[in-house]
Amino acid sequence: MTEPTIYEISVAGRRGANLPDSDVPAVRLPAGLTRADLPLPELSEMDVVRHFLRLSQMNYSVDKGMYPLGSCTMKYNPKVNEDMARLPGFALSHPLQAGEFSQGALALMYQLQEWLKEIGGFAGITLQPAAGAHGELTGVLMMRAYHLARGDTKRNKILVPDSAHGTNPASSSMAGLKVVEIPSDAHGNIDLEAFRRVCDETTVGLMLTNPNTLGLFEEHVLEVAKAVHDCGGLLYGDGANLNALLGVVRPGDLGFDVMHYNLHKTFSTPHGGGGPGSGPVGVAAHLVDFLPGPLVGIVEEGEGDEPPLYGFITPAKSIGRMRAFHGNFGMLVRAYTYIRMLGASGLRAVADHSVLNANYLRVRLNKAYHVPHDRICMHEFVAEGQWKDAPGVRALDVAKRLMDYGFHPPTNYFPLIVHEALMIEPTETESKDTLDAFADALLRIAEEAKTQPELLTQAPHNAPVGRLDEVKAAKELVLCCRPVEMERA
Amino acid sequence: MGYIPHTDSEREAMLRVIGVKSVDELFTDVPARHRFPKLDLPEALSEMDAVAELRDLSEANVEAGHAACFLGAGAYNHFIPAAINHMLMRGEFYTAYTPYQPEISQGTLQAIFEYQSLIANLTGMEVSNASHYDGATATAEAVILALNQVRGRSRVVLSPALHPHYREVVRTYMQGTGVTLVGDDAVNSRDELERRSRASTLAEMVDSQTAMVIVQYPNFFGGFEDLTKLADAVHAAGALLAVVAYPHALGLLKTPGEMGADVVCGEGQPLGIPLSFGGPYLGYFATRKGFLHKMAGRVVGETQDKDGRRGYVLTLSAREQHIKRARASSNICTNQGLMALASAIYMSLMGKHGLRQAAQLSFNKAHYAAEKLGNLKGYGVATPEPFFNEFILRCPRPVAEINHELLEEWEILGGYDLGRDYPALKDHMLVAVTEMNTKQEIDALAEALSEAAGGAR
Numbered sequence A: 001m002t003e004p005t006i007y008e009i010s011v012a013g014r015r016g017a018n019l020p021d022s023d024v025p026a027v028r029l030p031a032g033l034t035r036a037d038l039p040l041p042e043l044s045e046m047d048v049v050r051h052f053l054r055l056s057q058m059n060y061s062v063d064k065g066m067y068p069l070g071s072c073t074m075k076y077n078p079k080v081n082e083d084m085a086r087l088p089g090f091a092l093s094h095p096l097q098a099g100e101f102s103q104g105a106l107a108l109m110y111q112l113q114e115w116l117k118e119i120g121g122f123a124g125i126t127l128q129p130a131a132g133a134h135g136e137l138t139g140v141l142m143m144r145a146y147h148l149a150r151g152d153t154k155r156n157k158i159l160v161p162d163s164a165h166g167t168n169p170a171s172s173s174m175a176g177l178k179v180v181e182i183p184s185d186a187h188g189n190i191d192l193e194a195f196r197r198v199c200d201e202t203t204v205g206l207m208l209t210n211p212n213t214l215g216l217f218e219e220h221v222l223e224v225a226k227a228v229h230d231c232g233g234l235l236y237g238d239g240a241n242l243n244a245l246l247g248v249v250r251p252g253d254l255g256f257d258v259m260h261y262n263l264h265k266t267f268s269t270p271h272g273g274g275g276p277g278s279g280p281v282g283v284a285a286h287l288v289d290f291l292p293g294p295l296v297g298i299v300e301e302g303e304g305d306e307p308p309l310y311g312f313i314t315p316a317k318s319i320g321r322m323r324a325f326h327g328n329f330g331m332l333v334r335a336y337t338y339i340r341m342l343g344a345s346g347l348r349a350v351a352d353h354s355v356l357n358a359n360y361l362r363v364r365l366n367k368a369y370h371v372p373h374d375r376i377c378m379h380e381f382v383a384e385g386q387w388k389d390a391p392g393v394r395a396l397d398v399a400k401r402l403m404d405y406g407f408h409p410p411t412n413y414f415p416l417i418v419h420e421a422l423m424i425e426p427t428e429t430e431s432k433d434t435l436d437a438f439a440d441a442l443l444r445i446a447e448e449a450k451t452q453p454e455l456l457t458q459a460p461h462n463a464p465v466g467r468l469d470e471v472k473a474a475k476e477l478v479l480c481c482r483p484v485e486m487e488r489a
Numbered sequence B: 001m002g003y004i005p006h007t008d009s010e011r012e013a014m015l016r017v018i019g020v021k022s023v024d025e026l027f028t029d030v031p032a033r034h035r036f037p038k039l040d041l042p043e044a045l046s047e048m049d050a051v052a053e054l055r056d057l058s059e060a061n062v063e064a065g066h067a068a069c070f071l072g073a074g075a076y077n078h079f080i081p082a083a084i085n086h087m088l089m090r091g092e093f094y095t096a097y098t099p100y101q102p103e104i105s106q107g108t109l110q111a112i113f114e115y116q117s118l119i120a121n122l123t124g125m126e127v128s129n130a131s132h133y134d135g136a137t138a139t140a141e142a143v144i145l146a147l148n149q150v151r152g153r154s155r156v157v158l159s160p161a162l163h164p165h166y167r168e169v170v171r172t173y174m175q176g177t178g179v180t181l182v183g184d185d186a187v188n189s190r191d192e193l194e195r196r197s198r199a200s201t202l203a204e205m206v207d208s209q210t211a212m213v214i215v216q217y218p219n220f221f222g223g224f225e226d227l228t229k230l231a232d233a234v235h236a237a238g239a240l241l242a243v244v245a246y247p248h249a250l251g252l253l254k255t256p257g258e259m260g261a262d263v264v265c266g267e268g269q270p271l272g273i274p275l276s277f278g279g280p281y282l283g284y285f286a287t288r289k290g291f292l293h294k295m296a297g298r299v300v301g302e303t304q305d306k307d308g309r310r311g312y313v314l315t316l317s318a319r320e321q322h323i324k325r326a327r328a329s330s331n332i333c334t335n336q337g338l339m340a341l342a343s344a345i346y347m348s349l350m351g352k353h354g355l356r357q358a359a360q361l362s363f364n365k366a367h368y369a370a371e372k373l374g375n376l377k378g379y380g381v382a383t384p385e386p387f388f389n390e391f392i393l394r395c396p397r398p399v400a401e402i403n404h405e406l407l408e409e410w411e412i413l414g415g416y417d418l419g420r421d422y423p424a425l426k427d428h429m430l431v432a433v434t435e436m437n438t439k440q441e442i443d444a445l446a447e448a449l450s451e452a453a454g455g456a457r
Helices: A045-056 A079-085 A103-120 A132-149 A167-174 A192-198 A221-230 A285-290 A329-365 A395-404 A432-451 A453-457 A470-476 A484-488 B008-018 B023-027 B047-059 B082-088 B106-123 B135-149 B164-174 B190-197 B199-205 B228-236 B289-294 B321-327 B337-374 B399-410 B439-453
Strands: A124-126 A157-161 A178-182 A203-209 A234-239 A258-261 A281-283 A295-300 A309-313 A381-384 A421-424 B155-158 B180-182 B210-217 B240-245 B263-267 B283-287 B299-304 B310-315 B390-394 B428-432
Touching: A045 B082, A045 B106, A045 B337, A079 A329, A079 B047, A103 A124, A103 A258, A103 A281, A103 A295, A103 A309, A103 A329, A103 B047, A124 A285, A124 A295, A132 A167, A132 A203, A132 A234, A132 A258, A132 A281, A132 A285, A157 A167, A167 A178, A167 A203, A167 B321, A178 A192, A192 A221, A203 A221, A221 A234, A281 A285, A329 A381, A329 A421, A329 A432, A329 B008, A329 B023, A329 B047, A395 A421, A395 A432, A395 A453, A432 A453, A432 B008, A470 B299, A470 B310, B008 B023, B082 B337, B106 B283, B106 B299, B106 B310, B106 B337, B135 B164, B135 B210, B135 B240, B135 B263, B135 B283, B135 B289, B155 B164, B164 B180, B190 B199, B199 B210, B199 B228, B210 B228, B228 B240, B337 B390, B337 B428, B337 B439, B399 B428, B399 B439
Parallel strands: A157 A178, A157 A203, A203 A234, A234 A258, B155 B180, B155 B210, B210 B240, B240 B263
Antiparallel strands: A124 A281, A258 A281, A295 A309, A381 A421, B263 B283, B299 B310, B390 B428
């Protein structure tokens, strides 16, 4: 099943969109400043609709089935959220229109700031960052600015556990800081000895994911927080795994100074095939002045029952803007709707069931798949996709074979500290029936690995395409196509 | 609640399999004194009640579907064909993850490949990535590309006519790197600002320490000029030229690629994405093949499966954070995938003729508006020709006051108050006109401004 490209179906002279004639005199553009040709395709509206609909049918999605991608929290994306973001008062309002005419949008942003602060246990928050990694950069820049503002100029290194997401070290480098990796101990916790050896007066802080990427709650989190604070550093929290902690514990209470939230993971906004996300950052009181501006604040309290007047405020020592305008507002509307419909008890139920589902799968699978750190996990766990008696089979093959059973594979080859990792996060929105079907499929695959390994190594067998040649892609670098007549020329 | 399907008996059965008595037992690793805090959040609402609350909030905003919109300054009210939203609402697209498993993600992958193709062809460049968060962050990533490509240089020249938010974001991104940003110091006169915004002035600022020059096309004030000589001067000094281009204008204007740009990036919102109070938008980024390995972001490449069928994969991932970690070209991971899809559908629907026609309509109407408004008593057009669809309008009163009257009395969303960013442009408004503005709306704006001038002190 292949679909021609948008250029291959183009027909010279065909038109799609329908625009009005000019109701004012035509003006000629200055000579020498116009383009000779505009090499876009020529298609009817139905050509375009059919093309993109056929493409959509080549995708797997949460709406189609279980998507147990560890660290990605592929939960159900409620439909009402989509409708709310598309209300004309939100979808058609201009980011630069005066605050007095944007009170609905500002009130929503203010409320969301307050709720996220409460959920995470923080004193301040920015909604600007467009994704988790963008939030990390925001957080690390604030940590750096905090030390500098205190005249503490020697701090230039960030400590990052070896189990961390790759974005943690990458964000630190972008902020001009040196990255020092900390090993994990036998229980999947941070190695406290190794950590204490490198944590010193040059440390900006530690970036900690909790629950960590093995899906385990950091048992010594209070000691870790104390140790980093004792050497003058700050504790950054990667909130990718916040789903397990909603109403269970507030990272701010544990000593985290900064944390980014992923609204596209924890708060049900869709992943969109790779974004848009939203990565708000919460901070403790001593970092509030460094938040990127502007934030939404109350500029005038309302009288009596009147609502207050909301407006934009820039903190005193702000690190500056992280993006144009105010954030991925449409995603904020979706997250607001989600929190508003769940309330405190609904959020707690999310954490409970995400952890229940993960542990249920762990116990159903841990005899057939080696789970290196096999204790009560949080919202996800990591198993190994390899067996001594199936020497030709790798985690990748297990992943591809799952597609034949109608499931999206788990995250594989991450975290890097587990060999042939399969990182499984079912999320709370999957039912027991679905979990059982998924576990049954994985158990059968573990059998097949030993009896018919080619079923795995040649998988998938019924996907739109078979395994693709990634070496060829990287070598030939065909990254664009052009109109067919230009390709021929 | 929480879209959780479990029944009580299923929950019990699952707990038995796990070997615990209650869900609370799953959380014993969490320090007891901080476990299960009471969250101070409002009571949960039913879907019906939540919709009513959100509708009320949305109706407390002015919106461009209702008011006549002459506000642009980086976010534009363009025509969006209905078919785009219908395609975006396909669950197969919007509830999918990043296409890390290509066999079951060909829809997303081919759509990104087509997006890359359309962007490269629109900008006149060789390659495009899969997107950035927005125009400002794409611009900051252009600077990082230059610093990595032209090693050992630490100076970047910014045109003062680059969007103020973009200049601020570049500064934020650069604060830990020791890079010097020059070219956009505040000036006191409009003439001086205009002189400093010119390509010839910027060309004079390039020296042996300069890694990159960044200009906007058309610039923040709507004006445009040929950048070929600037590109030559930048290249002669061994530096790179980034052009932040308004993609709608590229329906008509000479491409930055043709003029010698090394990076063309900017805001893709005008390509079929709603205003949405500032996001989600689309940072697009196109460059030359030679700079691919220093480019940030995801890239899709064409390949074949084992049976020779054409297919697409994410490629060149050795540059990215999940492989290279601290040495990655950027930390970017999640980007604006669905917005890239929206713009690909937009460019396909508008096509060769439609985008050109829409750009011509914007150009015609902006010139009609400039003619009308410039002749009003107390006002004057201050962007020299040629300009595209935005121009500076000198006003007889503070812009905020005028805009308040325009909206309250005429349902017109007036232009951007340039005094907020440029001291030399106090009482100057940036007026944006698109294909969405009818002659009638422009005439009404002229009448409204004329009346507003009556209140001049």
